[in-house]
Amino acid sequence: MSIHKSLKTGSGIGGTRNVLTRYERILQMESEGRFNEEEHSPIGLPKTRVLKVKKRAKKKKEKDKDSEEA
Template sequence: MTIDKSLKVRRGANSTRSVLTRQERLTKLKESDRWSEGDSPLGLPKVRVQKLVMKKKKKKEEPEKEDDKKKKK
């Protein structure tokens, strides 16, 4: 039997999480100067997580094959 796609183990480094832990949010807020050490760690503002999207390559159509099909008919 094969394993369903949803149950397969994914590569950990390639997947992006949409939710950050509190520590990760604090480091991102510190980098952007939106949080300092004296501020409360509760009620933090939202931190946007950017996802990396790869563009799909377009297939190049070869006109030679189309011409060959027309000649055979």
């Protein structure tokens, strides 16, 4: 089967993934101090949150505000 055109992206690598592999989840939990190899099993790990970076909207410069007032 082919992929619907609305599901394709311009660059396959450019997007953020919302699902981590088990290895990536273990690394993230170890860095947070929530996983210890001796105490916890690598099977049945809890979900880990993946933060997406959003771009901020550009603010108008003060020069634009001064020219609008005049």
